[in-house]
Amino acid sequence: MTRRWLQTTRKMMLTPLLLLAALPAGAEELLVYTALEDDEIPGYMELFKKSHAGIDVKIVRDSTGIITAKLLAEKDNPQADVVWGTAATSLMLFDQAGMIEPYAPKGLDKVRPFMRDGNTVPHWVGIKAWETGFCVNTVEMEAKKLPVPKSYADLINPVYKGHLVMPNPASSGTGYLTVSAILQLMGEEKGWAYLDKLHDNMSSYTHSGSKPCKMAGAGETEIGISFAYRGFMQKKKGEPVVTVFPSEGSGWDVEANALIKKAKVKESAKTFLDWAISAEVMSAYAKVYPVTAYATGVAIPEGYPAEPEKQLIKNDFSWAAANRARILDEWSKRYDGKSEAKK
Amino acid sequence: MPEGGLATEAATASARARVDDGFWARVDGERWIKRLLIVALCLWLGVVLVLPVLQLLVKSLADDQGGFVGLTHYVKYFNSPNLFVSLRNSLVVAVLTTLLSVGLGFGYAYALARTTIFGRGLLKGVAMMPLFAPTLLNGIALIYLFGRKGLVTTGLFGLLPGVDIGVYGPVGIVIAETLYAFPQAVLILVIALKMTDARLYEAAQSLGASPLRIFFTVTLPGVRFGLMSAVFVCFILSFTDFGAPKVVGGNYSVLATDIYKQVIGQQNFSMGAVVSVVLLIPALLAFIADRLVQRRQVASFAARSVPLIPRPNPRRDVFFAFYCWLVGGAIVIFYLTALFASLVKVWPYQLELGLWHYHFSGTGGGGYSAFFNSLRMSAYSALWGTAITFLAAYLIEKTRQLHGLRQLAYFLSLAPLALPGMVIGLAYIFFFNARGWEIAGVFVANPFNWLYSTMAILVLCNIVHFFSVSFLTATTALKQMDREFETVSASMGVPFTKTFVRVTVPVCLPAILEIGMYYFVNSMATVSAVIFLYSADLPLASVAVANMDDAGDTAYACAMSMLIVAANILVRLMYGASTAGIRRRSQAWLTR
Numbered sequence: 001m002t003r004r005w006l007q008t009t010r011k012m013m014l015t016p017l018l019l020l021a022a023l024p025a026g027a028e029e030l031l032v033y034t035a036l037e038d039d040e041i042p043g044y045m046e047l048f049k050k051s052h053a054g055i056d057v058k059i060v061r062d063s064t065g066i067i068t069a070k071l072l073a074e075k076d077n078p079q080a081d082v083v084w085g086t087a088a089t090s091l092m093l094f095d096q097a098g099m100i101e102p103y104a105p106k107g108l109d110k111v112r113p114f115m116r117d118g119n120t121v122p123h124w125v126g127i128k129a130w131e132t133g134f135c136v137n138t139v140e141m142e143a144k145k146l147p148v149p150k151s152y153a154d155l156i157n158p159v160y161k162g163h164l165v166m167p168n169p170a171s172s173g174t175g176y177l178t179v180s181a182i183l184q185l186m187g188e189e190k191g192w193a194y195l196d197k198l199h200d201n202m203s204s205y206t207h208s209g210s211k212p213c214k215m216a217g218a219g220e221t222e223i224g225i226s227f228a229y230r231g232f233m234q235k236k237k238g239e240p241v242v243t244v245f246p247s248e249g250s251g252w253d254v255e256a257n258a259l260i261k262k263a264k265v266k267e268s269a270k271t272f273l274d275w276a277i278s279a280e281v282m283s284a285y286a287k288v289y290p291v292t293a294y295a296t297g298v299a300i301p302e303g304y305p306a307e308p309e310k311q312l313i314k315n316d317f318s319w320a321a322a323n324r325a326r327i328l329d330e331w332s333k334r335y336d337g338k339s340e341a342k343k
Numbered sequence: 344m345p346e347g348g349l350a351t352e353a354a355t356a357s358a359r360a361r362v363d364d365g366f367w368a369r370v371d372g373e374r375w376i377k378r379l380l381i382v383a384l385c386l387w388l389g390v391v392l393v394l395p396v397l398q399l400l401v402k403s404l405a406d407d408q409g410g411f412v413g414l415t416h417y418v419k420y421f422n423s424p425n426l427f428v429s430l431r432n433s434l435v436v437a438v439l440t441t442l443l444s445v446g447l448g449f450g451y452a453y454a455l456a457r458t459t460i461f462g463r464g465l466l467k468g469v470a471m472m473p474l475f476a477p478t479l480l481n482g483i484a485l486i487y488l489f490g491r492k493g494l495v496t497t498g499l500f501g502l503l504p505g506v507d508i509g510v511y512g513p514v515g516i517v518i519a520e521t522l523y524a525f526p527q528a529v530l531i532l533v534i535a536l537k538m539t540d541a542r543l544y545e546a547a548q549s550l551g552a553s554p555l556r557i558f559f560t561v562t563l564p565g566v567r568f569g570l571m572s573a574v575f576v577c578f579i580l581s582f583t584d585f586g587a588p589k590v591v592g593g594n595y596s597v598l599a600t601d602i603y604k605q606v607i608g609q610q611n612f613s614m615g616a617v618v619s620v621v622l623l624i625p626a627l628l629a630f631i632a633d634r635l636v637q638r639r640q641v642a643s644f645a646a647r648s649v650p651l652i653p654r655p656n657p658r659r660d661v662f663f664a665f666y667c668w669l670v671g672g673a674i675v676i677f678y679l680t681a682l683f684a685s686l687v688k689v690w691p692y693q694l695e696l697g698l699w700h701y702h703f704s705g706t707g708g709g710g711y712s713a714f715f716n717s718l719r720m721s722a723y724s725a726l727w728g729t730a731i732t733f734l735a736a737y738l739i740e741k742t743r744q745l746h747g748l749r750q751l752a753y754f755l756s757l758a759p760l761a762l763p764g765m766v767i768g769l770a771y772i773f774f775f776n777a778r779g780w781e782i783a784g785v786f787v788a789n790p791f792n793w794l795y796s797t798m799a800i801l802v803l804c805n806i807v808h809f810f811s812v813s814f815l816t817a818t819t820a821l822k823q824m825d826r827e828f829e830t831v832s833a834s835m836g837v838p839f840t841k842t843f844v845r846v847t848v849p850v851c852l853p854a855i856l857e858i859g860m861y862y863f864v865n866s867m868a869t870v871s872a873v874i875f876l877y878s879a880d881l882p883l884a885s886v887a888v889a890n891m892d893d894a895g896d897t898a899y900a901c902a903m904s905m906l907i908v909a910a911n912i913l914v915r916l917m918y919g920a921s922t923a924g925i926r927r928r929s930q931a932w933l934t935r
Contacts, residue, residue, distance in 0.1 A: 039705035060879040061707055066607060204593040207893045214895025218690055219492040238689045336425060
């Protein structure tokens with residue numbers, strides 16, 4: 001009895017060891033870092049799997065700021081093979097750090113100039129643009145008799161005090177592109193003065209760019225500064241949300257791809273990058289995002305302005321990338337943790 | 344026990360009379376094996392505990408390239424106004440939580456230990472509920488109750504007048520942390536209140552003391568050590584927890600969320616290390632204070648003590664029944680609300696019920712594979728953790744070799760009590776991800792680097808994180824076992840390994856199972872340490888809760904928490920059933 005019990009225990013103790021030993025095996029896989037939305041990825045990946053059954057793709061998905069920081073932190077020992085759908089301003093930082101292996105994916109000639117890096121063999125190639133949008137909960141706004149804001153200028157109206165939520169630009173790409181748009185539109189001095197006033201109205205800053213919109217959808221805030229796609233998706237789920245494009249123009253960034261410089265660059269990484277701008281998946285992007293790397297013929301998704309590119313501000317990416325650290329530092333100094341929670 | 348000693352001596356003498364060389368060689372061999380095991384234990388503790396924490400300290404003094412920068416980061420941090428705001432906030436939260444949870448817990452524990460109210464078993468189970476859930480769930484449930492669209496705020500969606508308590512901020516954090524610390528306070532205080540000599544009360548009563556006077560002169564002094572322990576434990580828990588403030592903190596920053604922001608949000612590891620050290624100091628002070636206080640504790644429950652058996656007292660019992668069902672009811676409402684919210688289609692606009700949020704598609708975190716990984720990780724943690732902890736306690740308690748090293752191992756085994764999960768997690772990243780170290784100009788490759796981003800490091804991290812309490816449980820169980828077992832077995836020439844397997848382990852089986860359950864339940868629910876360590880291949884359920892909440896998918900986060908709670912309750916029930924059986928069989932020797 002005891003002996004058998006002992007043997008079983010011994011086996012049970014050994015099994016985890018064996019399992020642990022077995023883990024690193026079967027490592028021929030592709031590690032992809034992305035900041036695309038959680039509810040976008042499965043649809044795209046289904047397309048990929050259909051045509052590339054042999055490649056085992058592992059996706060690490062997080063907010064832009066986190067993917068950025070993670071990659072920079074792993075600089076000396078890069079884990080990711082490919083970065084997919086991550087802010088171009090972030091990719092520029094990796095480029096500066098010498099982490100990117102230039103690569104010209106198949107079909108590059110179709111990509112519009114403003115959607116790719118200027119080098120002949122580009123360091124990054126865009127897939128689509130994503131832009132600021134306010135998610136406004138119509139039920140709560142009506143109940144509180146609040147007017148729907150139309151512009152950035154409207155948001156600092158004191159009637160919205162405590163009714164706004166926006167993402168922390170340090171961790172969220174959406175947060176950063178919005179802050180950078182405000183600073184570019186108004187100039188730095190006026191921009192910071194505006195942000196100070198905006199801060200007075202803010203009830204909290206969130207970690208991710210989608211959360212303000214989801215909070216608006218659940219009535220936990222009235223207005224969430226987020227990005228347009230999120231607003232339309234929350235509405236689709238049955239939440240009472242309208243998406244407002246600020247009249248001054250939306251902050252935006254290109255979601256782009258890049259190949260990470262590693263000792264051994266996998267062939268499948270290049271295959272993935274070719275696929276990521278192929279016509280097939282580009283049409284899938286276009287179904288939910290109006291501005292894509294090249295025209296696909298897919299109709300503009302419902303709710304977007306008829307000329308979606310006109311809604312985008314004139315964005316100086318290299319300025320936004322070069323000043324990112326400084327702006328985030330200043331932002332954190334001004335607003336991070338200094339504020340008490342407001343009701 | 345002089346007689347026992349004599350008997351042993353006689354037995355040893357007779358054994359020695361029959362000596363042959365082989366016997367003494369084996370005894371010697373055993374001593375060496377024990378020495379070797381003790382050394383191995385110390386080495387293990389060194390690698391999994393001391394070196395990672397040292398690496399964390401070094402990291403806080405270095406820049407991101409690894410160059411030594413002295414106290415630069417500290418100076419920068421101490422010069423930012425944010426630190427003092429966060430430090431003050433953390434202290435405010437911890438002090439309020441400690442007062443509330445120890446205060447509420449004392450009344451609850453008193454009712455469980457000293458009254459005859461109905462349903463004490465159930466009430467104790469209810470009080471333990473928060474142990475089974477990630478602290479994030481406390482925050483999430485709070486939002487569904489007191490958030491802008493919470494049940495209480497909207498008055499059950501407009502049926503009743505609602506109240507807005509302004510849950511985002513300190514109010515919410517304190518409520519969630521109190522819920523988190525409450526079971527710990529109850530556990531400690533119940534034990535303290537039970538370990539009381541009835542003769543003291545008899546004496547006080549016969550001297551004509553009023554109940555109030557008895558309470559202040561007998562009851563309170565009698566539980567002062569337990570009370571202090573509860574205070575320290577609740578303080579450390581609420582000071583270092585990050586789950587609740589992350590969900591309901593709003594803009595009220597605390598140190599634990601600062602670490603998260605620095606490390607996860609900005610991957611500023613050096614700064615994260617600095618905040619960790621700042622977080623570590625008060626926790627360490629509380630730990631040391633607790634140790635000093637406990638050292639002065641003399642056994643108040645001696646062999647001749649008479650256990651206090653509570654007698655019915657209608658007025659007192661009605662009061663405590665009312666109190667307990669109120670507190671217990673509040674806890675139940677908390678988790679029922681969370682369960683309800685996880686089933687609602689679109690809170691608060693479409694109240695149809697269904698399993699909408701249990702498919703986890705279109706949300707991050709890893710869904711069911713994360714859940715199964717967590718189950719696997721918790722099972723390994725329970726298995727290995729129990730084995731290592733019990734062996735460690737055995738070596739420290741039951742061997743006679745290498746006194747100094749055993750003292751050291753004892754101290755190190757208790758040290759994790761003072762280590763917040765986030766600190767362990769961060770220390771593990773630094774230590775296990777390091778490629779190697781320059782030691783005296785020679786590059787030494789890191790022999791443990793392969794562990795990074797594997798299941799093994801998660802398990803290791805859990806074992807260390809929850810080591811102390813398990814270790815104390817094992818030590819207590821071993822202490823209850825008479826030393827004579829070992830002495831007599833040894834004198835009869837039975838190898839100690841055989842005694843260990845055939846006597847020690849079976850006798851301590853209830854404690855062993857308890858340790859296993861403790862490891863499992865905590866590994867399922869913990870977020871703070873593993874959130875830094877999990878890798879893309881190995882998503883975890885509790886981390887998924889954090890990530891889904893970050894992305895605003897609160898209902899999914901709530902659903903995942905429910906799965907964790909369900910798994911933990913199941914394991915707890917299995918534990919209850921198995922101990923009942925084992926107690927009957929293996930503990931038969933305790934009854935006469």
